[in-house]
Amino acid sequence: MLIRKPDDIKSSEITDKKRYLNRRRFIQAAGLGAAGIGSGLLLPAMFGNMDEAHAAKKLEGFTKGKFGTDEPQTPLKDITSYNNFYEFGTDKGDPKRHSGSLKTRPWTVEVEGEVNKPRTFDIEELLKMPLEERVYRLRCVEAWSMVIPWIGFELSHLIKAVEPTNNAKYIQFVTLFDPEQMPGQRRGILDWPYVEGLRMDEAMNPLTIMGVGLYGEVMPNQNGAPIRLVVPWKYGFKSAKSIVKIRFVEEEPPTAWNMAAPQEYGFYSNVNPTVNHPRWSQASERRIGDFFRRKTLMFNGYEEQVAHLYKGMDLKKLY
Amino acid sequence: MAWIKPFTWIKLLVFALSLIPAGRLVVGLFTGGLGANPVEFITHTTGTFALVFLMITLAVTPLRRLTGYGSLIRLRRMLGLFAFFYTVLHLSTFVVLDHFFDPAAILQDVFKRPYITAGSVGFLLMVPLAATSTAGMIRRLGGRRWQQLHRLVYFSAIAGVVHFLWLVKADLREPLIFAGVLAVLLSYRIAVWRNAPWAKKRAGRT
Numbered sequence: 225m226l227i228r229k230p231d232d233i234k235s236s237e238i239t240d241k242k243r244y245l246n247r248r249r250f251i252q253a254a255g256l257g258a259a260g261i262g263s264g265l266l267l268p269a270m271f272g273n274m275d276e277a278h279a280a281k282k283l284e285g286f287t288k289g290k291f292g293t294d295e296p297q298t299p300l301k302d303i304t305s306y307n308n309f310y311e312f313g314t315d316k317g318d319p320k321r322h323s324g325s326l327k328t329r330p331w332t333v334e335v336e337g338e339v340n341k342p343r344t345f346d347i348e349e350l351l352k353m354p355l356e357e358r359v360y361r362l363r364c365v366e367a368w369s370m371v372i373p374w375i376g377f378e379l380s381h382l383i384k385a386v387e388p389t390n391n392a393k394y395i396q397f398v399t400l401f402d403p404e405q406m407p408g409q410r411r412g413i414l415d416w417p418y419v420e421g422l423r424m425d426e427a428m429n430p431l432t433i434m435g436v437g438l439y440g441e442v443m444p445n446q447n448g449a450p451i452r453l454v455v456p457w458k459y460g461f462k463s464a465k466s467i468v469k470i471r472f473v474e475e476e477p478p479t480a481w482n483m484a485a486p487q488e489y490g491f492y493s494n495v496n497p498t499v500n501h502p503r504w505s506q507a508s509e510r511r512i513g514d515f516f517r518r519k520t521l522m523f524n525g526y527e528e529q530v531a532h533l534y535k536g537m538d539l540k541k542l543y
Numbered sequence: 544m545a546w547i548k549p550f551t552w553i554k555l556l557v558f559a560l561s562l563i564p565a566g567r568l569v570v571g572l573f574t575g576g577l578g579a580n581p582v583e584f585i586t587h588t589t590g591t592f593a594l595v596f597l598m599i600t601l602a603v604t605p606l607r608r609l610t611g612y613g614s615l616i617r618l619r620r621m622l623g624l625f626a627f628f629y630t631v632l633h634l635s636t637f638v639v640l641d642h643f644f645d646p647a648a649i650l651q652d653v654f655k656r657p658y659i660t661a662g663s664v665g666f667l668l669m670v671p672l673a674a675t676s677t678a679g680m681i682r683r684l685g686g687r688r689w690q691q692l693h694r695l696v697y698f699s700a701i702a703g704v705v706h707f708l709w710l711v712k713a714d715l716r717e718p719l720i721f722a723g724v725l726a727v728l729l730s731y732r733i734a735v736w737r738n739a740p741w742a743k744k745r746a747g748r749t
Contacts, residue, residue: 306578314714316579368580413714505651515582517643
């Protein structure tokens, strides 16, 4: 397979310093004006700003991987306190607040369906796969984005190990279903368990990884511990978290958000600034930590690596 | 300060309480307490309080009729203007912080995203109400016409709740709470128009 090196962040993508400073000044001035109005009444610090002791386990023996971007990485604090993981609640602070109850050991991932060697992997075995650090952009369908240094292994390694049959055209991923550990599942917001899927060639693409950590440490519970999918050219919800089952199938498998709102979320859900969404403009996004929106890139900037997968497809229809 | 009437104290207290949500945002802005996505946090907070104050304002009339505390009417204008205040903050956040005055992006949002269309309608309906909230304007319009005009607030509140309902992805709990409260408040008006005996005005104290 031909693997081309991605060209990294273009200079045109970077907010120039003068604009950046201007907007800083703008926020501060606006804030000061507002403070003048409100300050007399409201000085007590009403917001607790807790930075708990961080005691995550370090991951050993990973290498610096391909396809990394050198854009500034989103701080760990933001990655672990602001995300969607509806199994723990629908507020973006809920995953951090409620994921303490998730038990990540023992943990197994069952692989079944159209494969010659169906088997169950113990998480410890999967952690022995060739781990790499991949610094990827993550684009949420809600028009915010981050840059995250994931640790993981290429999904293709796992696929090759189980030898898919010729009938295996798609792969389905199933998240843990256990309302005891995942309080958000006590309400029928989505049709639990969360399911996601990829076409075989998407799953085999070297960009697609199974994430087991970030920032050099074991995956935090709230980000999909102990093992999750990371597909950087698709909207975040495609990257299923806390996976317990991988199923090789012949037909396009059902996916959670597509079942919930088919007119909004398609099976492919590639990051695509030209396909409108009824709730959010997908033309631009706010990088967490930035003030200005930036233009969203086709396939989240991974066009070179993945555009060939969709040749001849009408991505406006197959969104 | 014995010359300040007791009710004025209540009014001042309500005024101060009503400013707390805005004050928390200002404090948060300077202490980094607004989380990873401050623009979103400000948008959600101001939007929520715009709706909260709309509901409180709409509750004034039923409350004073049902309890007999007629003087509550003297808080209504201020509460209504706070609803407008938080709506303006909400809209400004969208225009300034979210889109930084990008007219093309803003217009696209207003016309292409149904929930933003609904929100814009709700805001536009509030503008004439805020503009005619002074005693002078009431006199110039005449009480009857003024009152007719201000019935627009019902439609503004409906648009506001629809705006919230249409924007959430899957978890409808919060907007449905607002929808329920609004339904109760509007049912009261319908009951009054239909002359339901329980909704009749009590002998007021003012």
